[in-house]
Amino acid sequence: MKTNLAKKWVLITGASSGFGAATARAFAGEGSKLILGARRVDRLESVAAECVKLGAPAAVVHALDVGSTPSTDAFAAFVRTQTEKVDVLINNAGGAHGADTVANGKDADWEAMIQVNFLGLLRVTRAILPLMMQNSGSSILNIGSIAGRVAYEGGSVYCGVKAAALQVTKSLRMELCGTGVRVGTIDPGFAETEFSMVRFKGDQAKSDKVYEGTEPLTAEDIAETLVWCASRPPNVCIDELLIKCTDQAAIHKVHRRPVTK
Numbered sequence: 001m002k003t004n005l006a007k008k009w010v011l012i013t014g015a016s017s018g019f020g021a022a023t024a025r026a027f028a029g030e031g032s033k034l035i036l037g038a039r040r041v042d043r044l045e046s047v048a049a050e051c052v053k054l055g056a057p058a059a060v061v062h063a064l065d066v067g068s069t070p071s072t073d074a075f076a077a078f079v080r081t082q083t084e085k086v087d088v089l090i091n092n093a094g095g096a097h098g099a100d101t102v103a104n105g106k107d108a109d110w111e112a113m114i115q116v117n118f119l120g121l122l123r124v125t126r127a128i129l130p131l132m133m134q135n136s137g138s139s140i141l142n143i144g145s146i147a148g149r150v151a152y153e154g155g156s157v158y159c160g161v162k163a164a165a166l167q168v169t170k171s172l173r174m175e176l177c178g179t180g181v182r183v184g185t186i187d188p189g190f191a192e193t194e195f196s197m198v199r200f201k202g203d204q205a206k207s208d209k210v211y212e213g214t215e216p217l218t219a220e221d222i223a224e225t226l227v228w229c230a231s232r233p234p235n236v237c238i239d240e241l242l243i244k245c246t247d248q249a250a251i252h253k254v255h256r257r258p259v260t261k
Protein backbone atom coordinates (compact mmCIF):
# COMPACT_ATOMS: atom_id res chain seq x y z
CA MET A 1 0.00 0.00 0.00
CA LYS A 2 1.37 3.45 -0.83
CA THR A 3 -0.40 6.37 0.77
CA ASN A 4 -0.06 10.04 1.71
CA LEU A 5 1.66 9.08 4.98
CA ALA A 6 5.29 9.55 3.89
CA LYS A 7 7.23 11.81 6.28
CA LYS A 8 4.19 12.20 8.57
CA TRP A 9 4.95 11.90 12.29
CA VAL A 10 3.11 8.92 13.76
CA LEU A 11 3.14 8.36 17.53
CA ILE A 12 2.21 4.89 18.78
CA THR A 13 1.76 3.93 22.43
CA GLY A 14 2.27 0.29 23.39
CA ALA A 15 4.58 -0.23 20.40
CA SER A 16 6.70 -2.93 22.07
CA SER A 17 4.46 -5.83 20.98
CA GLY A 18 1.23 -6.92 19.29
CA PHE A 19 -0.84 -4.32 17.45
CA GLY A 20 1.52 -1.46 18.34
CA ALA A 21 4.68 -3.11 16.97
CA ALA A 22 2.90 -4.32 13.81
CA THR A 23 1.44 -0.84 13.30
CA ALA A 24 4.88 0.74 13.61
CA ARG A 25 6.15 -1.61 10.89
CA ALA A 26 3.13 -0.89 8.67
CA PHE A 27 3.54 2.90 8.89
CA ALA A 28 7.29 2.49 8.35
CA GLY A 29 6.45 0.78 5.05
CA GLU A 30 4.57 3.95 4.10
CA GLY A 31 7.62 6.10 4.83
CA SER A 32 6.23 7.64 8.03
CA LYS A 33 8.42 8.97 10.86
CA LEU A 34 7.77 7.12 14.09
CA ILE A 35 7.74 7.91 17.78
CA LEU A 36 7.28 4.76 19.83
CA GLY A 37 6.46 4.47 23.53
CA ALA A 38 6.02 1.61 26.02
CA ARG A 39 7.65 0.40 29.24
CA ARG A 40 9.95 -2.22 27.62
CA VAL A 41 12.46 0.05 25.92
CA ASP A 42 14.68 -2.82 24.69
CA ARG A 43 11.70 -4.16 22.72
CA LEU A 44 10.95 -0.68 21.36
CA GLU A 45 14.53 -0.37 20.16
CA SER A 46 14.23 -3.63 18.19
CA VAL A 47 10.95 -2.49 16.64
CA ALA A 48 12.48 0.89 15.73
CA ALA A 49 15.46 -0.80 14.06
CA GLU A 50 13.06 -2.92 11.96
CA CYS A 51 11.11 0.22 11.04
CA VAL A 52 14.21 1.97 9.71
CA LYS A 53 14.97 -1.09 7.57
CA LEU A 54 11.39 -1.00 6.26
CA GLY A 55 11.72 2.62 5.13
CA ALA A 56 10.95 4.90 8.07
CA PRO A 57 13.06 8.09 7.72
CA ALA A 58 13.08 8.30 11.55
CA ALA A 59 12.09 5.94 14.35
CA VAL A 60 12.70 7.17 17.86
CA VAL A 61 11.74 5.57 21.14
CA HIS A 62 11.24 6.68 24.73
CA ALA A 63 10.09 4.94 27.90
CA LEU A 64 6.39 5.47 28.56
CA ASP A 65 4.18 4.23 31.36
CA VAL A 66 0.72 5.55 30.51
CA GLY A 67 -0.30 4.63 34.04
CA SER A 68 1.79 7.52 35.36
CA THR A 69 1.32 11.24 34.70
CA PRO A 70 5.02 12.10 35.27
CA SER A 71 6.09 9.35 32.84
CA THR A 72 3.55 10.50 30.24
CA ASP A 73 4.63 14.13 30.60
CA ALA A 74 8.33 13.16 30.29
CA PHE A 75 7.44 11.22 27.14
CA ALA A 76 5.59 14.24 25.73
CA ALA A 77 8.59 16.46 26.52
CA PHE A 78 10.76 14.03 24.53
CA VAL A 79 8.27 14.15 21.65
CA ARG A 80 8.64 17.95 21.56
CA THR A 81 12.41 17.58 21.15
CA GLN A 82 11.74 15.60 17.94
CA THR A 83 8.86 17.47 16.30
CA GLU A 84 6.52 20.43 16.73
CA LYS A 85 3.67 18.53 15.11
CA VAL A 86 2.19 15.03 15.44
CA ASP A 87 0.12 13.89 12.46
CA VAL A 88 -1.21 10.58 13.78
CA LEU A 89 -1.62 9.59 17.43
CA ILE A 90 -2.41 5.92 17.99
CA ASN A 91 -3.58 5.29 21.54
CA ASN A 92 -2.96 1.56 21.66
CA ALA A 93 -1.34 0.84 25.05
CA GLY A 94 -3.68 -1.30 27.10
CA GLY A 95 -4.73 -4.76 28.04
CA ALA A 96 -6.62 -6.99 30.43
CA HIS A 97 -5.37 -8.29 33.78
CA GLY A 98 -7.18 -11.40 34.98
CA ALA A 99 -10.60 -12.75 34.04
CA ASP A 100 -12.09 -13.02 37.51
CA THR A 101 -15.72 -12.56 38.37
CA VAL A 102 -16.54 -9.42 40.34
CA ALA A 103 -16.86 -11.60 43.46
CA ASN A 104 -13.26 -12.79 43.07
CA GLY A 105 -11.76 -9.59 41.65
CA LYS A 106 -8.28 -8.40 42.70
CA ASP A 107 -7.65 -4.73 43.46
CA ALA A 108 -4.29 -4.77 41.69
CA ASP A 109 -5.86 -6.10 38.46
CA TRP A 110 -8.73 -3.62 38.58
CA GLU A 111 -6.42 -0.70 39.22
CA ALA A 112 -3.98 -1.70 36.46
CA MET A 113 -6.79 -1.95 33.90
CA ILE A 114 -8.29 1.39 34.88
CA GLN A 115 -4.88 3.08 34.81
CA VAL A 116 -3.72 1.85 31.43
CA ASN A 117 -6.90 1.60 29.35
CA PHE A 118 -8.81 4.59 30.70
CA LEU A 119 -6.62 7.09 32.53
CA GLY A 120 -3.68 6.30 30.21
CA LEU A 121 -5.77 7.16 27.16
CA LEU A 122 -6.75 10.48 28.75
CA ARG A 123 -3.20 11.32 29.90
CA VAL A 124 -1.51 10.66 26.56
CA THR A 125 -4.21 12.50 24.62
CA ARG A 126 -4.01 15.54 26.91
CA ALA A 127 -0.23 15.63 26.63
CA ILE A 128 -0.05 15.27 22.82
CA LEU A 129 -3.12 17.26 21.74
CA PRO A 130 -1.27 20.62 21.69
CA LEU A 131 0.98 19.16 18.97
CA MET A 132 -2.06 18.25 16.86
CA MET A 133 -4.26 21.34 17.10
CA GLN A 134 -4.42 23.52 13.98
CA ASN A 135 -3.15 20.47 12.11
CA SER A 136 -6.05 19.81 9.80
CA GLY A 137 -6.29 16.19 8.64
CA SER A 138 -4.37 14.78 11.60
CA SER A 139 -5.83 11.71 13.31
CA ILE A 140 -6.28 10.36 16.80
CA LEU A 141 -6.97 6.64 16.52
CA ASN A 142 -7.93 4.92 19.74
CA ILE A 143 -7.78 1.14 20.08
CA GLY A 144 -10.99 0.12 21.80
CA SER A 145 -12.41 -3.39 21.81
CA ILE A 146 -15.51 -5.42 21.16
CA ALA A 147 -15.40 -5.65 24.98
CA GLY A 148 -16.34 -1.97 25.16
CA ARG A 149 -19.54 -2.74 23.30
CA VAL A 150 -20.59 -6.13 24.73
CA ALA A 151 -20.02 -7.37 28.28
CA TYR A 152 -18.97 -10.93 29.11
CA GLU A 153 -18.53 -12.87 32.35
CA GLY A 154 -15.08 -12.33 33.85
CA GLY A 155 -14.74 -9.11 31.86
CA SER A 156 -16.46 -6.59 34.13
CA VAL A 157 -13.53 -4.23 34.54
CA TYR A 158 -11.92 -4.72 31.12
CA CYS A 159 -15.33 -4.31 29.43
CA GLY A 160 -15.99 -1.34 31.70
CA VAL A 161 -12.77 0.51 30.87
CA LYS A 162 -13.10 -0.15 27.13
CA ALA A 163 -16.70 1.15 27.31
CA ALA A 164 -15.33 4.22 29.11
CA ALA A 165 -12.67 4.62 26.42
CA LEU A 166 -15.42 4.58 23.78
CA GLN A 167 -17.12 7.47 25.58
CA VAL A 168 -13.81 9.37 25.75
CA THR A 169 -13.47 8.94 21.97
CA LYS A 170 -17.00 10.23 21.43
CA SER A 171 -16.50 13.25 23.71
CA LEU A 172 -13.19 14.12 22.09
CA ARG A 173 -14.71 13.86 18.62
CA MET A 174 -17.21 16.55 19.63
CA GLU A 175 -14.66 18.67 21.50
CA LEU A 176 -12.41 18.76 18.42
CA CYS A 177 -15.17 19.38 15.88
CA GLY A 178 -14.06 22.36 13.77
CA THR A 179 -10.34 21.89 14.38
CA GLY A 180 -9.82 19.45 11.49
CA VAL A 181 -8.43 16.86 13.92
CA ARG A 182 -10.10 13.51 13.29
CA VAL A 183 -10.93 11.13 16.13
CA GLY A 184 -11.91 7.51 15.74
CA THR A 185 -12.06 4.20 17.54
CA ILE A 186 -10.97 0.87 16.07
CA ASP A 187 -12.56 -1.91 18.11
CA PRO A 188 -11.20 -5.41 17.45
CA GLY A 189 -12.59 -8.74 18.52
CA PHE A 190 -10.10 -11.36 19.62
CA ALA A 191 -6.66 -11.24 18.02
CA GLU A 192 -3.64 -13.38 18.76
CA THR A 193 -0.97 -11.14 20.33
CA GLU A 194 0.54 -11.11 23.83
CA PHE A 195 -2.87 -9.96 25.11
CA SER A 196 -3.99 -13.29 26.58
CA MET A 197 -0.56 -14.14 28.00
CA VAL A 198 -0.72 -10.83 29.89
CA ARG A 199 -4.34 -11.41 30.93
CA PHE A 200 -3.58 -14.93 32.21
CA LYS A 201 -0.23 -13.91 33.75
CA GLY A 202 1.94 -16.08 31.53
CA ASP A 203 -0.29 -19.20 31.53
CA GLN A 204 0.34 -20.46 27.98
CA ALA A 205 -2.35 -23.17 28.11
CA LYS A 206 -5.10 -20.71 29.12
CA SER A 207 -3.91 -18.25 26.52
CA ASP A 208 -3.88 -20.87 23.74
CA LYS A 209 -7.43 -21.92 24.68
CA VAL A 210 -8.77 -18.48 23.69
CA TYR A 211 -7.75 -18.99 20.06
CA GLU A 212 -8.03 -22.80 19.84
CA GLY A 213 -9.53 -24.07 16.57
CA THR A 214 -10.05 -20.56 15.18
CA GLU A 215 -8.35 -18.26 12.72
CA PRO A 216 -8.12 -15.14 14.88
CA LEU A 217 -7.28 -11.62 13.75
CA THR A 218 -3.55 -10.92 13.58
CA ALA A 219 -1.68 -7.80 14.66
CA GLU A 220 -0.99 -7.16 10.98
CA ASP A 221 -4.75 -7.09 10.22
CA ILE A 222 -5.18 -4.27 12.72
CA ALA A 223 -2.03 -2.45 11.54
CA GLU A 224 -3.27 -2.44 7.96
CA THR A 225 -6.64 -1.08 9.10
CA LEU A 226 -4.96 1.75 11.02
CA VAL A 227 -2.90 2.73 7.98
CA TRP A 228 -6.11 2.80 5.95
CA CYS A 229 -7.92 4.96 8.54
CA ALA A 230 -5.05 7.47 8.78
CA SER A 231 -4.65 7.75 5.02
CA ARG A 232 -8.24 8.74 4.21
CA PRO A 233 -8.62 12.25 2.73
CA PRO A 234 -8.88 14.98 5.43
CA ASN A 235 -12.66 15.32 4.95
CA VAL A 236 -13.20 11.65 5.87
CA CYS A 237 -13.21 10.50 9.50
CA ILE A 238 -13.50 6.79 10.24
CA ASP A 239 -15.50 7.36 13.37
CA GLU A 240 -16.12 3.85 14.77
CA LEU A 241 -14.94 0.57 13.34
CA LEU A 242 -15.73 -2.87 14.78
CA ILE A 243 -13.45 -5.54 13.29
CA LYS A 244 -13.71 -9.24 14.13
CA CYS A 245 -12.26 -12.42 12.67
CA THR A 246 -14.66 -14.33 10.44
CA ASP A 247 -14.88 -17.10 13.05
CA GLN A 248 -16.22 -14.65 15.68
CA ALA A 249 -19.79 -13.78 14.70
CA ALA A 250 -20.56 -12.40 18.17
CA ILE A 251 -18.80 -12.32 21.53
CA HIS A 252 -19.77 -15.93 22.39
CA LYS A 253 -20.62 -17.17 18.89
CA VAL A 254 -17.21 -18.46 17.79
CA HIS A 255 -16.64 -21.16 15.21
CA ARG A 256 -13.98 -23.64 16.42
CA ARG A 257 -12.61 -26.43 14.24
CA PRO A 258 -11.79 -29.76 15.89
CA VAL A 259 -8.21 -29.78 17.14
CA THR A 260 -6.10 -32.93 16.77
CA LYS A 261 -3.50 -33.25 19.52
Ligand code: NDP
Residues within 6 Å of the ligand: 013, 014, 015, 016, 017, 018, 019, 020, 037, 038, 039, 040, 041, 043, 064, 065, 066, 067, 092, 093, 094, 095, 096, 116, 143, 144, 145, 146, 187, 188, 189, 190, 191, 192, 193, 194, 195, 196, 198
Ligand atom coordinates in the same frame (compact mmCIF):
# COMPACT_ATOMS: atom_id res chain seq x y z
P1 NDP B 1 -0.04 -6.85 23.68
O1 NDP B 1 -0.02 -7.35 25.08
O2 NDP B 1 0.72 -7.60 22.65
O3 NDP B 1 0.41 -5.32 23.63
C1 NDP B 1 0.06 -4.40 24.65
C2 NDP B 1 0.98 -3.20 24.52
O4 NDP B 1 0.56 -2.22 25.50
C3 NDP B 1 2.44 -3.54 24.80
O5 NDP B 1 3.25 -2.86 23.89
C4 NDP B 1 2.65 -3.00 26.21
O6 NDP B 1 3.99 -2.54 26.35
C5 NDP B 1 1.71 -1.81 26.22
N1 NDP B 1 1.38 -1.39 27.57
C6 NDP B 1 0.72 -2.10 28.52
N2 NDP B 1 0.68 -1.40 29.67
C7 NDP B 1 1.33 -0.22 29.43
C8 NDP B 1 1.62 0.91 30.21
N3 NDP B 1 1.26 1.00 31.50
N4 NDP B 1 2.29 1.95 29.63
C9 NDP B 1 2.67 1.87 28.34
N5 NDP B 1 2.42 0.83 27.55
C10 NDP B 1 1.76 -0.21 28.09
O7 NDP B 1 -1.58 -6.79 23.28
P2 NDP B 1 -2.36 -6.18 22.01
O8 NDP B 1 -1.42 -5.72 20.98
O9 NDP B 1 -3.39 -7.15 21.65
O10 NDP B 1 -3.08 -4.94 22.70
C11 NDP B 1 -3.04 -3.63 22.20
C12 NDP B 1 -4.37 -2.95 22.49
O11 NDP B 1 -5.40 -3.64 21.80
C13 NDP B 1 -4.77 -2.93 23.95
O12 NDP B 1 -5.36 -1.67 24.23
C14 NDP B 1 -5.82 -4.03 24.04
O13 NDP B 1 -6.70 -3.83 25.10
C15 NDP B 1 -6.48 -3.89 22.70
N6 NDP B 1 -7.23 -5.02 22.17
C16 NDP B 1 -6.64 -6.25 22.04
C17 NDP B 1 -7.37 -7.30 21.50
C18 NDP B 1 -6.81 -8.68 21.39
O14 NDP B 1 -7.60 -9.64 21.36
N7 NDP B 1 -5.51 -8.87 21.30
C19 NDP B 1 -8.73 -7.09 20.99
C20 NDP B 1 -9.23 -5.76 21.19
C21 NDP B 1 -8.49 -4.78 21.73
P3 NDP B 1 4.91 -2.67 27.66
O15 NDP B 1 4.46 -3.90 28.40
O16 NDP B 1 6.29 -2.76 27.09
O17 NDP B 1 4.69 -1.40 28.42
Ligand code: 8X3
Residues within 6 Å of the ligand: 144, 145, 146, 147, 155, 188, 189, 190, 191, 195
Ligand atom coordinates in the same frame (compact mmCIF):
# COMPACT_ATOMS: atom_id res chain seq x y z
C1 8X3 C 1 -9.82 -8.09 23.60
C2 8X3 C 1 -10.97 -8.84 23.01
O1 8X3 C 1 -12.94 -10.35 23.51
O2 8X3 C 1 -10.82 -10.84 24.61
O3 8X3 C 1 -10.16 -6.75 23.76
O4 8X3 C 1 -12.13 -8.96 25.31
S1 8X3 C 1 -11.76 -9.77 24.17
